[in-house]
Amino acid sequence: MAGLSRSSSAPTRTILPPQELLDDLCSRFVLNVPKEDLESFERILFLVEQAHWFYEDNSVEQNPSLKSLSFKEFTSLMFKSCAALRPYISHFDDIYKDFTSYKFRVPVTGAIILDESYERCLLVKGWKAGASWSFPRGKKSKDEEDHTCAVREVLEETGCDVSKLLKMDDYIEVVIGQQRVRLYIITGVKEDSLFAPLTKKEISEISWHRLEDLQPAGDDTISRGLNGLKLYMVAPFLTSLKTWISNHPPVAQKSDTSSKVQLGTCVWKAKGSSGGGNSENSLHRVGSDQQNVDTAPGKSFRNFKFDTASILQALDAAFAAS
Known part of the structure; x- marks a missing residue:
C-alpha cells in the first residue's frame, strides 16, 4: 500500500484512513441500511461507493495528511477492515470486476x-x-x-x-x-x-x-x-x-x-x-x-458617498481647537 499517494504535489498526504474512521464509515454506510440492500454485492459496493465519496469529500479535505484513494483502493481497505466484508476478501478481485461490469449495465x-x-x-x-x-x-x-x-x-x-x-x-x-x-x-x-x-x-x-x-x-x-x-x-x-x-x-x-x-x-x-x-x-x-441577485464584488460600496459637509465641519472644529 506504500504507493497509494496520487500526487507528488501533496507529499503530506501519506496516511491511510485509521481503523476508527473505517469502522465509522462501515457502520454509517454499509451496516445500518435496510436488509434488502445487503442481499447482493452489487448493492453493497454501491454503498461502499457512497462511503468513498464521503471519505474524499469530507475526511480528506478536513485532514491534509490523509491519502486520496481510488475507489478500488478504498474498497480493498473496507473489505479488509469491515468485519461483515472481511470473510470475502479472498474473492475481492472477482467481486470488484463483476461490480464494474454491472455498473455499465445500469440505465x-x-x-x-x-x-x-x-x-x-x-x-x-x-x-x-x-x-x-x-x-x-x-x-x-x-x-x-x-x-x-x-x-x-x-x-x-x-x-x-x-x-x-x-x-x-x-x-x-x-x-x-x-x-x-x-x-x-x-x-x-x-x-x-x-x-x-x-x-x-x-x-x-x-x-x-x-x-x-x-x-x-x-x-x-x-x-x-x-x-x-x-x-x-x-x-x-x-x-x-x-x-x-x-x-x-x-x-x-x-x-x-x-x-x-x-x-x-x-x-x-x-x-x-x-x-x-x-x-x-x-x-x-x-x-x-427567483430573481437574479447582484453578487458581484463591491456591492455594499456602490451607493456609498462621503458626507462632505460633516467631514469639513469636523476639520474646522479640529483646526479651531488647535
Whole structure:
C-alpha cells in the first residue's frame, strides 16, 4: 500500500484512513441500511461507493495528511477492515470486476439543455485531468423513475432545477453496449443563468457550446467535435437532436451572438482547475420565480458617498481647537 499517494504535489498526504474512521464509515454506510440492500454485492459496493465519496469529500479535505484513494483502493481497505466484508476478501478481485461490469449495465438518464435559440447546449466536464465533456447525466438509483433521475442528476451536476421544464415525451434514448441512456430535451433555460454543481470533485467546468461545433465524423461514444473538444456520450444523440429541433422550431428568434454568452465560454469552473474560475457562483433555479441577485464584488460600496459637509465641519472644529 506504500504507493497509494496520487500526487507528488501533496507529499503530506501519506496516511491511510485509521481503523476508527473505517469502522465509522462501515457502520454509517454499509451496516445500518435496510436488509434488502445487503442481499447482493452489487448493492453493497454501491454503498461502499457512497462511503468513498464521503471519505474524499469530507475526511480528506478536513485532514491534509490523509491519502486520496481510488475507489478500488478504498474498497480493498473496507473489505479488509469491515468485519461483515472481511470473510470475502479472498474473492475481492472477482467481486470488484463483476461490480464494474454491472455498473455499465445500469440505465443512465440526464438532459440535453438547449438555449433559447436551440443553437447551443450545456455541457459539463469531469473532474479528473483529461476528462471529457458530456451532457449532465448519471446512473439511476434503485426503483428510481427515469425523469426523477434526470432531474436529480442535472441538479447535482449543474445546480439547475429543471423539474418544471422537463416534458415526459421529449427525450432521446440510445443503447450503448448493454446500457440504456435516456436524455430529456430541456428548453427554456436562459443563457445567462448561473450554474454551479452541488457535488464535490465530480464536475470541473460547465459551458455552453454551439451544436454545430460538436458534430463528429461518426456516432462513437468517445469522439471529438469539429472544434477539437473531447466528448463522451454526446455524438450518439446529435442526429436525433437535430431532427427534434427541426420538428420543434424555437420560439425565440435567432439574435446577434454579440449579445449572448461568448461561444464556448466557461460559465462555471471549480477553484483550483486550470484557467482559474470561481466555484462560489450563486445557484440559479430555472423554472422558478427567483430573481437574479447582484453578487458581484463591491456591492455594499456602490451607493456609498462621503458626507462632505460633516467631514469639513469636523476639520474646522479640529483646526479651531488647535
